[in-house]
Structure formats: structure tokens, C-alpha cells
Amino acid sequence: MDNKNIGLSECPGCGVNLPDLGLRKSERFNASGECWEMFMKLSGYIAQGYDEEFIQQMSIDTYEAQHAGGTTKNIAGAFGLIGLYLSLEKGFSGKEVQRAHMDLANRSKEWPRFGPSPSKWKMTVKNVVDAGPKKSKKMIHLWAKATWKEWEFEKERIIGLMNKVSPGLEKYIKNGKKGAT
Ligand SMILES: [Zn+2]
Numbered sequence: 001m002d003n004k005n006i007g008l009s010e011c012p013g014c015g016v017n018l019p020d021l022g023l024r025k026s027e028r029f030n031a032s033g034e035c036w037e038m039f040m041k042l043s044g045y046i047a048q049g050y051d052e053e054f055i056q057q058m059s060i061d062t063y064e065a066q067h068a069g070g071t072t073k074n075i076a077g078a079f080g081l082i083g084l085y086l087s088l089e090k091g092f093s094g095k096e097v098q099r100a101h102m103d104l105a106n107r108s109k110e111w112p113r114f115g116p117s118p119s120k121w122k123m124t125v126k127n128v129v130d131a132g133p134k135k136s137k138k139m140i141h142l143w144a145k146a147t148w149k150e151w152e153f154e155k156e157r158i159i160g161l162m163n164k165v166s167p168g169l170e171k172y173i174k175n176g177k178k179g180a181t
Pocket of ligand 1: 012016
């Protein structure tokens with residue numbers, strides 16, 4: 001955080017410093033334009049076939065969790081955290097997380113605010129991208145875990161929220177699969 005060189009832009013969400021390209025801030029994600037572009041690059045890696053829907057979903061949830069608060073809609077922060085909880089602690093696949101998100105979105109339009117995100121992140125989308133396409137799967141896992149760790153203090157609130165909006169959701173989506181990684 002102490003890099004004060006001219007020409008760097010700091011992301012308001014995750015705090016990553018990237019060369020300032022004069023890009024417009026992403027309102028949707030409370031992210032600098034440069035940070036969002038980094039995420040687009042990562043999505044490109046995933047789309048190249050190095051990995052599949054699971055890791056795609058995890059990367060979106062992680063990005064949302066790191067950019068909760070600010071201009072980000074409440075639902076993005078909440079769904080990012082719900083996604084991380086379900087995948088990392090409950091062993092949900094990407095498809096199952098998507099089904100959970102859809103179910104929840106259909107049942108409620110009102111979501112509480114999570115954020116601002118609890119820390120200046122040591123690991124950001126930049127670290128994942130810098131490791132290159134072939135390592136993206138492993139790096140996204142590490143990134144997701146590191147992010148969830150900082151948010152874990154909200155776990156009870158997240159579980160309570162899911163139970164309130166869609167009682168039994170975990171069970172009926174999860175049809176008997178084994179627990180978390
Ligand atoms: Zn960012």
C-alpha cells in the first residue's frame with residue numbers, strides 16, 4: 001500500500017495498485033477500471049479451456065467478495081459471500097452455487113449490505129493473473145480461500161440469511177454429495 005508512484009491507480013474495493021490507464025471505475029463492482037480489466041483477463045484465461053464452470057463461478061464470487069461495499073449492489077456482495085461459503089465449506093460445485101444463487105434471487109429482491117470488505121487484500125486478482133493461465137485454477141482456489149478467511153466472521157449472518165430466504169436450500173440443492181475440499 002505504500003507505493004506512491006505517479007501513474008498507479010488503487011482499486012477502491014480490493015486495494016490493488018495497477019498502472020493507471022485512465023480507465024473508468026466499475027460502478028457495478030466498486031473496482032478501478034484497471035482492476036476490472038484484470039478480472040476480464042482472468043476470465044479470458046478460464047475461457048481458453050484451462051478450466052470449467054466451477055472455477056469460473058469461484059472467481060466471480062471471490063471478486064465480488066473482495067469488492068463488496070462502495071457502489072456495489074448489496075446482492076453482489078451477499079451472493080459472493082454465499083458462493084464462497086457454499087463452495088469452500090459445503091463442497092458445492094459451480095453449477096450448484098449457480099442454482100443456489102438463482103433460487104435465492106427468485107425469492108428475495110432485498111439483500112443486506114456486506115462490506116466494505118474487511119481488509120486490504122494481500123492476494124488480489126492481479127496475483128492470479130500474473131501466475132499465468134495454466135496456474136489459474138490453483139491460484140483461484142488460493143485466492144478464494146484467502147478471501148473467505150477474511151470474511152469468515154460473517155459466516156453466521158450468511159447462514160442465517162440463507163435459511164431465512166430459502167429454508168433447506170443447502171439440502172435440496174446438494175443432493176447427497178460429500179463435504180468441502
Ligand atoms: Zn479491485
